[in-house]
Amino acid sequence: MTRTTEKRPVLTNVRRGDVQRWTRTLIPTTREAPADAELPSHILLTRAGFIRRVGAGIYDYLPLAWRSLTRISQIVREEMNAAGASEMLMPALTPIELLRETGRDVEYGDLLFTVTDRHGRVAALGPTHEEILTELMRGSITSYKQLPLNLYQIQTKFRDEFRPRAGLLRCREFIMKDAYSFSLDIEGPGGLNEQYDAMYRAYDKIFARCGLDFTVVEAQSGPIGGSASHEFMVNAPSGEDRILRCPESGYAANVEKCEIGERPWSFQGEPAGALENVHTPNMPGIAAVVGALGIMPAQMLKTVVFEAIGNAEGDAPQWILAVVRGDHDVNEGKVRDAAGVSIVLADEKEAKAAGFAIGYVSPRVIESMAGCLLVVDPDAAQGGVAWATGADEFSYHVKGFNWSRDLGQKLTDPRYVKVADVRNARAGDPSPRARGARLVEQRGIEVGHIFKLGTKYSEAMGFTVLDKDQKRRAVTMGCYGIGISRTLAACVEMSHDDAGIIWPAAVAPYHVLITLMKPDIAEHAELAGRLADELSAAGVDVLIDDRKERPGVKFKDADLIGIPIRLTIGEKSLQAGGVEFAIRREGTRKGEIVAVEAVPQHCLDRLT
RNA sequence: CGGGGUGUAGCGCAGCUUGGUUAGCGCGUCUGACUGGGGGUCAGAAGGUCGGAGGUUCGAAUCCUCUCACCCCGACCA
Numbered sequence A: 001m002t003r004t005t006e007k008r009p010v011l012t013n014v015r016r017g018d019v020q021r022w023t024r025t026l027i028p029t030t031r032e033a034p035a036d037a038e039l040p041s042h043i044l045l046t047r048a049g050f051i052r053r054v055g056a057g058i059y060d061y062l063p064l065a066w067r068s069l070t071r072i073s074q075i076v077r078e079e080m081n082a083a084g085a086s087e088m089l090m091p092a093l094t095p096i097e098l099l100r101e102t103g104r105d106v107e108y109g110d111l112l113f114t115v116t117d118r119h120g121r122v123a124a125l126g127p128t129h130e131e132i133l134t135e136l137m138r139g140s141i142t143s144y145k146q147l148p149l150n151l152y153q154i155q156t157k158f159r160d161e162f163r164p165r166a167g168l169l170r171c172r173e174f175i176m177k178d179a180y181s182f183s184l185d186i187e188g189p190g191g192l193n194e195q196y197d198a199m200y201r202a203y204d205k206i207f208a209r210c211g212l213d214f215t216v217v218e219a220q221s222g223p224i225g226g227s228a229s230h231e232f233m234v235n236a237p238s239g240e241d242r243i244l245r246c247p248e249s250g251y252a253a254n255v256e257k258c259e260i261g262e263r264p265w266s267f268q269g270e271p272a273g274a275l276e277n278v279h280t281p282n283m284p285g286i287a288a289v290v291g292a293l294g295i296m297p298a299q300m301l302k303t304v305v306f307e308a309i310g311n312a313e314g315d316a317p318q319w320i321l322a323v324v325r326g327d328h329d330v331n332e333g334k335v336r337d338a339a340g341v342s343i344v345l346a347d348e349k350e351a352k353a354a355g356f357a358i359g360y361v362s363p364r365v366i367e368s369m370a371g372c373l374l375v376v377d378p379d380a381a382q383g384g385v386a387w388a389t390g391a392d393e394f395s396y397h398v399k400g401f402n403w404s405r406d407l408g409q410k411l412t413d414p415r416y417v418k419v420a421d422v423r424n425a426r427a428g429d430p431s432p433r434a435r436g437a438r439l440v441e442q443r444g445i446e447v448g449h450i451f452k453l454g455t456k457y458s459e460a461m462g463f464t465v466l467d468k469d470q471k472r473r474a475v476t477m478g479c480y481g482i483g484i485s486r487t488l489a490a491c492v493e494m495s496h497d498d499a500g501i502i503w504p505a506a507v508a509p510y511h512v513l514i515t516l517m518k519p520d521i522a523e524h525a526e527l528a529g530r531l532a533d534e535l536s537a538a539g540v541d542v543l544i545d546d547r548k549e550r551p552g553v554k555f556k557d558a559d560l561i562g563i564p565i566r567l568t569i570g571e572k573s574l575q576a577g578g579v580e581f582a583i584r585r586e587g588t589r590k591g592e593i594v595a596v597e598a599v600p601q602h603c604l605d606r607l608t
Numbered sequence B: 001c002g003g004g005g006u007g008u009a010g011c012g013c014a015g016c017u018u019g020g021u022u023a024g025c026g027c028g029u030c031u032g033a034c035u036g037g038g039g040g041u042c043a044g045a046a047g048g049u050c051g052g053a054g055g056u057u058c059g060a061a062u063c064c065u066c067u068c069a070c071c072c073c074g075a076c077c078a
Helices: A040-047 A063-082 A096-102 A104-111 A130-140 A192-209 A286-293 A332-339 A348-354 A456-461 A484-494 A522-537 A551-561 A571-575 A596-607
Strands: A019-021 A051-055 A058-061 A093-095 A113-116 A122-125 A149-158 A173-183 A214-218 A229-235 A241-245 A252-254 A276-279 A301-308 A319-325 A343-345 A372-376 A387-393 A396-401 A417-419 A440-454 A464-466 A472-474 A476-483 A512-516 A542-545 A565-569 A579-583 A592-594
Touching: A019 A522, A040 A051, A040 A484, A058 A063, A063 A149, A063 A173, A063 A192, A063 A484, A093 A096, A096 A104, A096 A122, A096 A130, A096 A456, A130 A173, A130 A456, A130 A476, A149 A192, A173 A192, A173 A484, A192 A214, A192 A229, A192 A440, A192 A476, A214 A241, A214 A440, A229 A241, A229 A484, A286 A396, A301 A332, A301 A348, A301 A387, A319 A332, A332 A343, A332 A372, A440 A456, A440 A484, A456 A476, A476 A484, A512 A522, A512 A551, A522 A542, A522 A565, A522 A596, A542 A551, A565 A571, A565 A596, A571 A579, A579 A596, A592 A596
Parallel strands: A019 A542, A214 A252, A319 A372, A372 A417, A512 A542, A512 A565
Antiparallel strands: A051 A058, A093 A122, A113 A122, A149 A173, A173 A476, A214 A229, A229 A440, A241 A252, A241 A440, A276 A396, A301 A319, A301 A343, A387 A396, A440 A476, A464 A472, A565 A579, A579 A592
8 A cells, every 4th residue: 555645845944834723722711810820921821721830830831832932942943043053952860960060069059959869869950051061061072173162952940949939930840941152262253252242142133033022131240250141131010120221321230230320429527416326126127217216218327247258367357347328228249349358148146246236236336346347338428417327236226427427537447448339229320321311220020141151160070172272271151041931921921911911923822813703604614724724834823713612702712812813704704705804912802804815915914 | 948828629719716417609511492793591410538647526627736738928049
């Protein structure tokens, strides 16, 4: 018996679209959302039958979700490949020994999922893959001539988050694209900077193609310094991350990283009144004190005690005291940079034992305690203000504090007092890049993160190559991540209305939904099939709602799952001369009548 | 890890304080009829070891102990 197979060209520039019927796939829509869902993406993806929660931070991706995830992955692939990267796949199981080589078994700590096999060997479920790939590379690459190289994979990642939440936005198991670049140098052709810039551009294209409205922000820089790390943030009010942006210069950064522009300061200024003790029992917090004293938080000084760690030798300060205005938040990274030493928030018991009245500490404590360095934020370094602050005695605060009167000579000695930007930026602060401009704040969902790793992993794992001068050198690495499943959720956060999801065409599970009002009528069903075939031939993916449901149910579900174009076939539309054509983005109501012959082209015109 | 809370049908919930027929309600599901362009109406039906274990009691969804799972707030977070 011979069998004939349809011949399809191996090389084709038009992909044939898929045609699926609602009754032949699984789309379990529900009227109500699970009680614990709060964010639009969580509620709508669940209600529309895209995802189902299996455990804390663990989800099924149902057929519709998987189709969209596949589309996002494909966009990522195309742009990564175009940027010269090569896809591969690494195991999810990472032998714990590999993580020990770089110390990340400890660094990751409880965030690491581990499994023990029958022989008692321990492996981690990969949270990221620097070690596995670096190990592969050190066995395969021995010459600088084999560099640069950029390898990536799209794979499920595991992180035992303390608190998974927000549906797909913070899971314990999630899909991520992670890429790693390897270069001999930082500068020059083939160097890390070139690789990094290529990834930056690729990410820009990827998220634009996904139809996302996003902001690229500077993030905490890696070991190389400068603007060595960027986060790609989808602009959404429900985002977990706060970002700040200068409307004039285009500068944008996350809260941890954001610099603040020049702010005038001076410790000089006449005292406005005497220093006065006030009894404030059980009020270590700003909020309570403000209420008791009848003042604003901006009139208080907050003093946060950090402990210097590492090589504290000689007369190096042991305690770093950060002073900010009462309505500001201390930024630990900035305090570290200003102090020039590694620091950690002081343990309350230790600090109390050392003599700090934690909760009631003031700048004056440097008069009585040795080994202290005061780093004062410019907004707190104001001599003309009668400050309220702690009394360095439990249950007491002071009013009328004046810097130059109440602090001795140490105030002008840089060994004891420094003035520097040590607080988190916030809306309204001066821009660090444009004189006179003010920062604005918005919220974002981090969908991509690129950063320059340098030689951290290659050195730890002994990945070196011989260069031109036959010198052995550690390879310079970059690391580039995209949260694929998080991007799916971000699309929904960004694009939805009260009725449901509104998919950007590029990531929609199907491009066209054909709603059959009466699937029993053969001519209607045939027409749907014929239109679907024509659209499919043009590369369009079509879902046919062939359920025997009431019109209301079908329309509500159509709005909910958010396919970009809805074609409605029914007696009314045919009598009116064709099928009803509606764009989901333009609302949830009736569309226009389009003649049957014109429908495929009409769809193509509106999909681009 | 600290604080708060919830586990009862596929989903959303009531019942628990004060133990006592056969554990209810809405949505969904199934059957039939009427309907037929925005979650329709009527009639009927199926579906539960009340998270689990132990205890108190003549009797436990309800009280007690332990345990597991999950959620919210906070701290933490390439």
